[in-house]
Amino acid sequence: MNSRSTKEFKELVLKNMTFTAFNEGNYTIYRNENNPELGFLIEYSREGYYTFGIGDYTIAKDFAISFNHKEEIMRFGTVYSGVTEFEIENNPVSSFTPSSFFVVEKALKGRQVWKKGQHFHGAEITIHKKYFDEVIKPNFPNSINFDNFIYNYTYSYLTLEIATIIQNLRNLSEANELTSLYLESKILECIALLSKEVFSSPENTFTNQLNHGEIKIGKDRYIKLTASDANAIQKAYEILTKEAFNPPTISALSKMVFLNEQKLKAGFSAKYHMSISEYTTSIKMATAENLLSTTELSIEEISTILGYNYSGNFIKMFKKVHGKTPLAFRKKSK
Template identity: 75%
Template sequence: MIAKTTKEFQNEVLNNMTFTPFKTENYTIYKNENRPELGYFIKYSREGYYDFGIGDYTIPVDFSISFEHHEHLIRFGTVYTGETQFEIEDNPVSSFSPSSFFVAEKEIKGKQTWKKGQHFHGAEITIYKKYFDEIIGPNFPKTIDFDNFISNYTYRYLPLEISSIIQGLRSMSEVDKITPIYLESKILECIALLYNEISSSPENVFTNQLNYGEIKIGKDRYVTLTAADANAIQKAHDILTEEACNPPTIKSLSKMVFLNEQKLKAGFSAKYHMSISEYTNSIRMTMAENLLSTTELSIDEISKKLGYNYSSNFVKMFKKTHGKTPLAFRKFKI
């Protein structure tokens, strides 16, 4: 079976958990009365608009579920305990371990796997696009929309205020204090906080969590570049372009762009396929070609313009780059 909707997917999980629904005034609790040790799943819902779910359960058997959803929704919450494995089509197999998360799902296809004995404990809010289209958009047009987020990308962090709201809802559920109007007020508050976050700065909690690729630092160490890192590397590139004849040291450049030296060097090489020194040298050599071809300046004068303290160093670098001395290059161009 391939789950075609979030609801189908959730029902399939609950079936594999051997859970039966028991409805109350404000929520539905799913559990196996004959096996209370398996735990429970509680779901609050305004059908088709949003859900709030709390799970604390142990997997009874190995199972996996394939899915192909055409819905558009956002999900965010906190996983307190447990790790699950999933595979999104055209992406490598990933796992999700305890942390806060946020994801905007659209046209998602893949497979998720659970193992017998795994314990899960967490809470999440799901808001469907219908809620934005029918409730939020018409009444609050200047707020978030789904284009503010990368589709099917799992952000590993939430604003602290939203995490606190989810924790508060979980605590209130334990004493059965969540009413429909209270839940909706918290859903709206979460949307307002998300809007505040993404409108506060181009570099916010969401853009800073984007994976701009992994870079190798050292023999076996890899680190992930964020948007802030990518912007810092771009800024370093711009500075070096402007100051190629008098480039700052790596240490100074690192301070100028607020990025540590290792990540700056490795990130620059990964993005531009050359080291920082190779890049500044390429600009100097391009300028040297132009000066040799269009001016009558001496080799010594050109070397000083390019920031070399000794013309011999300039001649050596030029020959290494072009295979001939500056004078031979000039004669060939005449």
């Protein structure tokens, strides 16, 4: 089974769950009247803009759905029980366990699997990009937007305030007291709280994964750089500046800043327009210039200070950078 939109995906899931839609005024409940023990799915929605869903159901049979969705949507909520198994293209995550979550999806492609007897219980809010484009941006231009986040990255986190809002909406639904107006007011409040979380602090769970652009790795491969990645690269720069005469290896530096070697090397080059080795060499050569011009230290002594095991290697690098040997440079600077 294949789906090309989130709407088609939902229809295929409900069909396999043997659920039928029943309109109850301001919400729709999906269930199997002949097998009520399978549970239910309730949805409140403003078509094309947002949906609030509450699910408490058991899977009736094994099935899987492949998906290739072009829409841009924001989803967040809480899964109280049930383990979701999936494969998403270019994403190492393969399952989702009970927890709060937040994700902005775009061009999502993959496959999801359900097993007979699995029980799922949770509640989530889905907001379409159309709502941000037509309602949020024109009226609240300084609020968050989809581009603030890395697409298809699931944060296992929600602020306590948002988690509480979702729980309260669920309670009102159970009491049959949730109105469309109240729901939309709470969706707006959630967006406001997300904006506050993102912009109020340079260090929080969201900002550590905000989109900091793309870097090129290989001929045609690009990966996104997060704020935590950018911080790691900055930390690497500071370490290299301090330890330029005896710099750690790429492998050691990678472990020191908790960033994989490939992303560290590519990110450093993209940010500072030189490789890691070129940066440490530039510091050594600048220091060499100073020592040659202001001291009477021998070439061997300067070479040792700069961390070269053999003075010949220092002389070779200096000539490559300056076009003359250290002695020739010293004579000219006197």
